[in-house]
Amino acid sequence: MAKITVNFERCKGCGLCATSCPKKIVALQKEKRNPKGYFTAICTDDSACIGCAMCAMMCPDCAIVVEK
Amino acid sequence: MAVVFDRPKALCDVPMHYCPGCTHGIIHRLVAEVIDEMGIEGDTIGVCPVGCSVMAYDYFGCDMIEAPHGRAPAVATGAKRAKPDSFVFTYQGDGDLAAIGTAETVHVATRGENIVVIFVNNTTYGMTGGQMAPTTLPGQITQTTPFGRDTSVQGFPIRVCEMLSTLDGTALAQRVSVDTVPHIREAKKAIRKGFENQKEKRGFSIIEVLSTCPTNWGMSPVEALDRLRAEMMPYYPLGVYKDTSVKEEK
Amino acid sequence: MERSLMKGNEALAEAALRAGCKCFFGYPITPQTEISAYLAKKMAKAGGLFLQAESEVAAINMVLGASGTGTRVMTSSSSPGISLKSEGISYIAGSDLPCVIINVQRGGPGLGGIQPSQADYWQATKGLGHGDFHVIVYAPASVQEMVDMVINAFDKADEYRMPAMILADGLLGQMMEPVTFPEIKQKNSEKTWAADGHKNKRKHNIINSLYLQPDVLENSVVERYKRYDTIQENETDAENYLCEDADIVLCAFGATARVAKSAVNQAREKGIKAGLFRPKTLWPFPVNEINEAVKNAKTVLTVEMSMGQMIDDVKLAINCSKPVEFFGRTGGIIPTPTEILAEIEKLGGAK
Known part of the structure; x- marks a missing residue:
């Protein structure tokens, strides 16, 4: 059991998290822009998350909290 | 479930002004993580430069001093000499450290000043809109080298770690990168070593971090990391250029 | 009260030590060199720090750093060197930091000469760097006043959180006169604004002169000018x-x-x-x-x-x-x- 929580307000949609996810389950969503106008990162498959925190380590804005 | 990764305490819980994908944020976090792990926030004084990270004083939880352009090493010297028991670090970009502040950089190193310099090299002046920096690569197009840096006109880039490693006052000169998770881990270890050197009064530590500037490079954040690997790393090889703590351990 | 025969520059340096100056950062230039030489010899014994910087530019920024930690600090130079320091002085004024700056004037412009001059009057009183600001400027006319004024300068710099300058000249710096060192009452001014490590007991202090919002910058300058009004009312001397x-x-x-x-x-x-x-x-x-x-x-x-x-x-x-x-x-x-x-x-x- 592991999960990531992306801070919707803080995420700038740079996509660096997505490049680092070994499970390829972090991506930028295309539905809702945050107040700054960015499409933010989401986890596309919560059940597959292993809580490795590689997405969070790559995030320049400290916008990802990881639980395990 | 328990939280296994969150913002370090020494990094203030405020939005940062950096462009999307700019690696300043990662480097800030690594410094803050080291401060947290060593439990030294209350004894640390940070010095900010002029450049993109000019407002880093709002981001670090420790006491902060904002320096004039290029003068962070001199300001840090003043703070460290006045308060020798505190931990002092500067956070500087390439224009600040290797152009206008070259004299201060060389002399803080040769004095063996017990401080840590975090040197962010992204081969451009980001804050002013992407002009040629002392680290701009040959052929690189910037606002002030619109046809590419011509070494017969603008000369050659400066390799700061190599240069400072020749000085006796330097305890640690290491070049790292934050383009991948393994490199981020290595970068953090280097920063930690810098602060440990300060604790052990070993002398001057510089950690040069290869960084990106997606906005002024005209690339996506992901493409910018590709460029860092393909173009910057061959010119600025990662590695330890000097580490006096190794000799000490033997 | 002890009375001794001293050179102006050395008497000033001794007075700075007695006034509780804990750090001195300088760079050699004639005709102020005796100040550095005196402090190089005496500072460490007095529990302070003397450091020769790589330039006047570095020296004034070391002053900024030391003052930012709440430490009494001084630098000295002569005319061309003060020009180099003017960038840092503007930042120090803009960051509301106290410090004492000595200018033992020589002839200019440019490299000029090394004989006495007063041609830095405009620089000291009106043009010591970019932006709206002042420094308190004292003009000693005797070795005794070199002593008295530098002691006062440290107190006033602390009181008003701004740089204070002793505008001397090569003549005063080099001449010898009998001088008496007054009893100094150490004022215990707690510097709650200092960036000296928050010890996890307060919010972080920031020493800064950058205000990107025009109204915030205007307010900070206006606040400083209110202090200047008080100084104009209370601190003139003739x-x-x-x-x-x-x-x-x-x-x-x-x-x-x-x-x-x-x-x-x-x-x-x-x-x-x-x-x-x-x-x-x-x-x-x-x-x-x-x-x-x-x-x-x-x-x-x-x-x-x-x-x-x-x-x-x-x-x-x-x-x-x-x-x-x-x-x-x-x-x-x-x-x-x-x-x-x-x-x-x-x-x-x-x-």
Whole structure:
């Protein structure tokens, strides 16, 4: 059991998290822009998350909290 | 479930002004993580430069001093000499450290000043809109080298770690990168070593971090990391250029 | 009270030590070098820190760093070096940091010469860097005043959180006079704003002069100018010599005032009613004091070791209510009493 929580307000949609996810389950969503106008990162498959925190380590804005 | 990764305490819980994908944020976090792990926030004084990270004083939880352009090493010297028991670090970009502040950089190193310099090299002046920096690569197009840096006109880039490693006052000169998770881990270890050197009064530590500037490079954040690997790393090889703590351990 | 015979520069350095100066950052330049040399020898023994910087630019920024931690700090230089320091002085003023800066003036512009000069008056009082700001400027005229003023400068810099400058010259720096060191009452001013490590007991302190919002920047400058108003009210100082019945009042500061005083005495011997007004603070300029000093005079004669800089402030201070004449030598030449007397006589002794 592991999960990531992306801070919707803080995420700038740079996509660096997505490049680092070994499970390829972090991506930028295309539905809702945050107040700054960015499409933010989401986890596309919560059940597959292993809580490795590689997405969070790559995030320049400290916008990802990881639980395990 | 328990939280296994969150913002370090020494990094203030405020939005940062950096462009999307700019690696300043990662480097800030690594410094803050080291401060947290060593439990030294209350004894640390940070010095900010002029450049993109000019407002880093709002981001670090420790006491902060904002320096004039290029003068962070001199300001840090003043703070460290006045308060020798505190931990002092500067956070500087390439224009600040290797152009206008070259004299201060060389002399803080040769004095063996017990401080840590975090040197962010992204081969451009980001804050002013992407002009040629002392680290701009040959052929690189910037606002002030619109046809590419011509070494017969603008000369050659400066390799700061190599240069400072020749000085006796330097305890640690290491070049790292934050383009991948393994490199981020290595970068953090280097920063930690810098602060440990300060604790052990070993002398001057510089950690040069290869960084990106997606906005002024005209690339996506992901493409910018590709460029860092393909173009910057061959010119600025990662590695330890000097580490006096190794000799000490033997 | 101990009395000793000392060189101006060394007496000033000793006074700084006694005033609790804990850090000194400098760079060699004539004619202020004895200050550095003295402190290099004595600072460590007094539990302080002396460091020779790689440039004047670095030295003033070391001052910024040390002052930012709440430490009493000083730097000294001479004219060309002060020009280099002006960037840092602007930042220090903009960051509301106290420090003491010594300028033992020499002739300019450019590399100029190494003989005494007062041609940095404008620089000290009006142009010590970019932006709206002032520093408190003291003008000693004796070795004793080098001592008294530097002690006062540290206190006032702390009190108003701003740089204070001693505007001396090569003559005062190099000459020897008997001097008495006063008993110093250490004022315990707690610097709650200092960036000296928050020890997990308070929010982080930030030393900064950057305000990107125009209204915030304006407010910070306006706040500083309110402090300047208080300083103008409370901190002016001047000497008034035989001005009461004078037809002609000479106005001079620093070493020049000593020569001018001799000229006044010689004029009096000849039956000319001359007097001397000597500002001891150049910023704030002693406006009320000079108006009082010249109230019965017909003419004012400003004497300076420059082509005429303080004369602007004299005219402004008295609102051009009297004719203000000028006599000066520059390039490192010290005017003689005879020359000044001739000038007084040329002006008809203002008869």
